[in-house]
Amino acid sequence: MNRTDLRGRVPRPAELRATLPRAEVNVDAALHQVRPVVDAVRDRGVEAVLEYTEKFDGVRPATVRVPQAELDRALAELDPAVRAALDEAIARARTVHADQRRGDVTTQVADGGTVTERWVPVSRVGLYAPGGLAVYPSSVVMNVVPAQAAGVGSLVLCSPPQAEFGGLPHPTTLAAAALLGVDEVWAVGGAQAVAVLAHGAVDTDGSELAPVDMVTGPGNVYLTAAKRMLRGIIGIDSEAGPTEIAILADETADAGHVAADLISQAEHDTLAASVLVTTSEQLADAVDAELERRVAETKHTERVDTALRGPQSGTVLVSTVDEGLQVVDAYAAEHLEIQTADARDVAARVRNAGAVFVGPYAPVSLGDYCAGSNHVLPTGGFARHSSGLSVQTFLRGIHVIDYSEAALREVAGKVVALADAEDLPAHGEAVQARFEGDAR
Ligand SMILES: NC(=O)c1ccc[n+]([C@@H]2O[C@H](COP(=O)([O-])OP(=O)(O)OC[C@H]3O[C@@H](n4cnc5c(N)ncnc54)[C@H](O)[C@@H]3O)[C@@H](O)[C@H]2O)c1
Numbered sequence: 001m002n003r004t005d006l007r008g009r010v011p012r013p014a015e016l017r018a019t020l021p022r023a024e025v026n027v028d029a030a031l032h033q034v035r036p037v038v039d040a041v042r043d044r045g046v047e048a049v050l051e052y053t054e055k056f057d058g059v060r061p062a063t064v065r066v067p068q069a070e071l072d073r074a075l076a077e078l079d080p081a082v083r084a085a086l087d088e089a090i091a092r093a094r095t096v097h098a099d100q101r102r103g104d105v106t107t108q109v110a111d112g113g114t115v116t117e118r119w120v121p122v123s124r125v126g127l128y129a130p131g132g133l134a135v136y137p138s139s140v141v142m143n144v145v146p147a148q149a150a151g152v153g154s155l156v157l158c159s160p161p162q163a164e165f166g167g168l169p170h171p172t173t174l175a176a177a178a179l180l181g182v183d184e185v186w187a188v189g190g191a192q193a194v195a196v197l198a199h200g201a202v203d204t205d206g207s208e209l210a211p212v213d214m215v216t217g218p219g220n221v222y223l224t225a226a227k228r229m230l231r232g233i234i235g236i237d238s239e240a241g242p243t244e245i246a247i248l249a250d251e252t253a254d255a256g257h258v259a260a261d262l263i264s265q266a267e268h269d270t271l272a273a274s275v276l277v278t279t280s281e282q283l284a285d286a287v288d289a290e291l292e293r294r295v296a297e298t299k300h301t302e303r304v305d306t307a308l309r310g311p312q313s314g315t316v317l318v319s320t321v322d323e324g325l326q327v328v329d330a331y332a333a334e335h336l337e338i339q340t341a342d343a344r345d346v347a348a349r350v351r352n353a354g355a356v357f358v359g360p361y362a363p364v365s366l367g368d369y370c371a372g373s374n375h376v377l378p379t380g381g382f383a384r385h386s387s388g389l390s391v392q393t394f395l396r397g398i399h400v401i402d403y404s405e406a407a408l409r410e411v412a413g414k415v416v417a418l419a420d421a422e423d424l425p426a427h428g429e430a431v432q433a434r435f436e437g438d439a440r
Pocket residue numbers: 033053056057129130131132133134136139160161188189190191192218219220221222223240241242243268269272334375376377378379
């Protein structure tokens with residue numbers, strides 16, 4: 001991998017961000033490419049969806065909505081070992097996400113005056129499970145579990161149709177939806193999926209594809225561009241693009257484990273990013289040697305090799321673990337592994353990451369499937385300001401203001417003073433109107 005030596009001269013965060021490896025995921029360029037797709041789906045509905053599906057996915061499904069019989073069939077034919085693994089992943093994710101649900105909070109502000117924050121689920125949500133270079137039944141779990149735990153009443157899952165499965169999404173994706181109790185699945189991917197979720201359409205059999213209020217889920221640059229473009233018509237979660245792993249390691253780390261973990265995420269995409277930040281040049285050399293051997297032996301050698309050689313991947317040498325923390329905080333990785341002595345203490349000091357994996361027995365692959373945590377996480381540095389999917393993503397906090405006459409009277413003068421200070425006197429008059437008979 002490329003090497004950057006920052007030993008003894010770690011620059012300030014803004015400069016550091018420019019120095020670190022990062023993918024050129026050009027969402028702006030993709031915006032131009034997906035605009036005609038989004039506009040055509042808005043104007044011509046399913047006819048346009050199917051045209052673009054044929055163009056990009058090489059297949060034309062009979063209907064966009066997957067028939068219930070296909071969901072039942074996929075579940076009945078699911079390999080028992082995969083079913084057991086999905087059951088475990090679902091159970092652990094449900095346990096973790098159930099604990100995230102917030103209760104309503106009422107605050108007594110004055111005698112007779114309360115403000116309540118009431119948490120209300122989004123009514124109808126579109127969830128996306130990718131299906132281009134790889135298929136992602138695990139992303140079905142990671143989208144559906146928090147949405148259900150939040151109490152979202154109506155869910156639709158979209159995933160690209162696969163030519164080898166006759167225009168249906170991958171059977172394991174369908175089986176995962178069935179296991180989770182999702183019965184509305186649409187065979188559509190990429191920008192056309194986001195567009196039809198946002199605008200709705202009429203399916204080829206005359207049934208309604210009802211629009212949603214929000215779209216969540218990871219995907220490639222076209223999906224991300226469409227989400228960015230349609231934001232406002234729909235709500236979206238944080239951008240979750242090409243996968244990233246950063247590993248902060250010292251001389252105590254095992255080079256074989258570090259290399260295996262870097263490869264595991266490079267396997268997703270040629271644009272995936274694998275970054276090692278280390279205090280040990282010896283470890284960096286050993287990891288490079290391990291990569292050489294392991295990349296040749298892994299199944300997706302070409303994809304992994306391209307990702308690891310890309311400008312978005314590399315090794316950064318630092319003098320101390322503290323400097324390493326500055327580097328990984330500036331980078332704000334989707335996944336950050338801490339493989340140092342005192343890994344727990346170091347992990348507790350991380351400020352910016354989508355998820356932190358502590359010590360030698362918490363590889364990112366565990367979080368991808370079975371830790372119970374969510375794997376739809378912010379990429380591209382979005383972890384500096386955004387979180388991954390959680391129950392909170394699907395809830396809106398509504399403030400409920402309840403004041404008695406006496407409580408309003410007590411604060412009326414303050415409202416009037418602030419309204420006058422902003423030269424918005426009608427605001428003050430709206431309060432005074434309630435007390436017009438009062439002596440001043
Ligand atoms: N951050 C996360 O939480 C997370 C989780 C899982 C996967 N991922 C990432 O999601 C991505 C999945 O990407 P993918 O491509 O495998 O699947 P995808 O489902 O996102 O994209 C496939 C779709 O892209 C569309 N498409 C393909 N070429 C196009 C073109 N030239 N113009 C317009 N649209 C086009 C097609 O319609 C197709 O249905 C990977 O980068 C992976 O790393 C991220």
